[in-house]
Amino acid sequence: MFFQGNHDDMTDSIEAIGAGFAVYELVPEDGSFELVSCNDLYEDILGKKKDTAIGKSLHAIFPRYISQPLVETFHRCKAKQVALESEVIIEYKGRERHWRSIISPILDSNQGKLRIIQTCVEITEKKILERKLTKSMKRFEAVVQSAYDGIITVDGNQNIKLFNQAAEQIFGFTQDELLGEPLTRLMPQRYRKNHGAYVEGFKESVVDSRSMQTRAPVHGLRKDGSEFPIEVTISKINIDNSTELTAVIRDISEKNRLMEELLLASQEDFLTGLYNRRKLTELINLEIKRYKRFGRPFSFILADIDYFKAINDQYGHDCGDEVIKAFAQLMRSSLRDTDAIGRWGGEEFLILLPEAELDHACQVAEKLRQNSEQLSTRYEDEEIKFTISAGVAEYSDANVDRAAIVKKVDQLMYHAKKEGRNRIVS
Numbered sequence: 285m286f287f288q289g290n291h292d293d294m295t296d297s298i299e300a301i302g303a304g305f306a307v308y309e310l311v312p313e314d315g316s317f318e319l320v321s322c323n324d325l326y327e328d329i330l331g332k333k334k335d336t337a338i339g340k341s342l343h344a345i346f347p348r349y350i351s352q353p354l355v356e357t358f359h360r361c362k363a364k365q366v367a368l369e370s371e372v373i374i375e376y377k378g379r380e381r382h383w384r385s386i387i388s389p390i391l392d393s394n395q396g397k398l399r400i401i402q403t404c405v406e407i408t409e410k411k412i413l414e415r416k417l418t419k420s421m422k423r424f425e426a427v428v429q430s431a432y433d434g435i436i437t438v439d440g441n442q443n444i445k446l447f448n449q450a451a452e453q454i455f456g457f458t459q460d461e462l463l464g465e466p467l468t469r470l471m472p473q474r475y476r477k478n479h480g481a482y483v484e485g486f487k488e489s490v491v492d493s494r495s496m497q498t499r500a501p502v503h504g505l506r507k508d509g510s511e512f513p514i515e516v517t518i519s520k521i522n523i524d525n526s527t528e529l530t531a532v533i534r535d536i537s538e539k540n541r542l543m544e545e546l547l548l549a550s551q552e553d554f555l556t557g558l559y560n561r562r563k564l565t566e567l568i569n570l571e572i573k574r575y576k577r578f579g580r581p582f583s584f585i586l587a588d589i590d591y592f593k594a595i596n597d598q599y600g601h602d603c604g605d606e607v608i609k610a611f612a613q614l615m616r617s618s619l620r621d622t623d624a625i626g627r628w629g630g631e632e633f634l635i636l637l638p639e640a641e642l643d644h645a646c647q648v649a650e651k652l653r654q655n656s657e658q659l660s661t662r663y664e665d666e667e668i669k670f671t672i673s674a675g676v677a678e679y680s681d682a683n684v685d686r687a688a689i690v691k692k693v694d695q696l697m698y699h700a701k702k703e704g705r706n707r708i709v710s
């Protein structure tokens with residue numbers, strides 16, 4: 285409760301208050317409010333010396349855009365006899381200053397005059413910070429919402445509190461369906477049991493962010509119940525003594541599909557669709573390992589088209605390609621599914637015959653030679669005939685390495701060439 289006094293009585297006490305302080309008095313004749321008294325800090329609000337304002341009405345002291353709402357609030361305060369709080373924004377030479385204004389009616393027992401006491405605290409800095417915060421919040425939201433990756437934040441109880449648009453697309457849930465729900469809803473059943481322990485481990489760890497698929501592939505669970513491979517990076521921040529976790533999630537189904545395609549492509553010879561040299565090398569290594577373990581010999585055939593350069597020279601390179609493809613097809617149809625056929629070089633083909641001894645491999649090579657001799661390839665109006673020469677070798681000595689056995693079969697093939705071509709040498 286405040287008691288009325290004159291300006292001098294109040295000056296000492298109100299100067300000590302760390303806020304702008306003023307007393308206004310209602311002028312009953314015209315309903316205006318006149319400044320009776322104020323402290324020095326109130327001069328900041330007035331924007332002028334208090335002596336020039338005391339005795340003047342709100343409309344005379346402030347521009348209309350400030351005085352009008354103030355007069356209205358003062359009247360409300362008077363009518364309701366309660367304290368009212370409002371924000372006053374005043375522009376001083378192009379710079380906005382913000383004040384929190386609290387007005388209270390003064391109970392008047394003496395002269396029937398109605399007075400209003402106003403306390404003002406400057407909140408400009410707070411406002412600037414608030415605006416900066418709002419701006420950075422908006423920026424943060426825009427980044428989160430427009431991100432290509434799914435972003436999900438969970439609180440200390442592992443309940444979802446942020447679920448961006450990309451996450452909606454990835455998982456097929458809307459944000460509204462998931463806010464407040466446990467994160468485990470987005471995980472296949474098998475991960476759920478260990479999830480708590482994983483999270484606790486991460487909270488305790490010294491790192492603030494980590495990728496989750498360092499040990500094993502990770503999968504997400506869509507709303508329709510389907511699983512899909514994901515890449516996940518999680519990070520943590522401590523807010524109010526609780527650890528919030530944020531996961532950045534990328535759907536890698538498409539990436540995995542492309543990788544499989546690439547892998548397949550890198551095993552295949554572009555022209556013939558047979559295995560390429562890299563894949564053949566891998567398969568030979570595997571067979572050598574098998575031999576070392578189970579002792580089962582296997583064999584190789586290295587077949588080369590005879591006088592192939594002449595075919596190219598006479599009919600052109602495209603024709604040569606057709607002959608290569610025709611021979612590839614012939615091998616496919618002449619050999620077992622378990623045999624591995626690949627292009628070792630230009631017109632050189634290597635056939636790996638698992639569990640085949642030399643005799644059997646020689647029979648296969650001979651059949652191939654005869655079939656090649658029988659084959660005629662049609663190119664434009666020409667019938668192209670060709671023969672092959674081949675070396676055949678068996679792998680049955682664990683001390684021989686891959687390079688040595690390949691060299692051996694290569695030498696045998698050259699013997700076949702030297703001895704007149706269109707023949708098999710073992």
Ligand SMILES: Nc1nc2c(ncn2[C@@H]2O[C@H](COP(=O)(O)OP(=O)(O)OP(=O)(O)O)[C@@H](O)[C@H]2O)c(=O)[nH]1
Nearest residue numbers: 589590591592593594596601602604605630631701
């Ligand atoms: N059309 C075509 N030609 C190829 C391809 N790869 C290699 N060649 C050619 O095959 C020819 C091989 O020639 P040579 O190594 O002299 O062997 P060759 O003419 O078959 O003679 P011999 O092997 O001794 O019977 C070269 O002219 C290469 O340019 C290919 O993918 N397509």
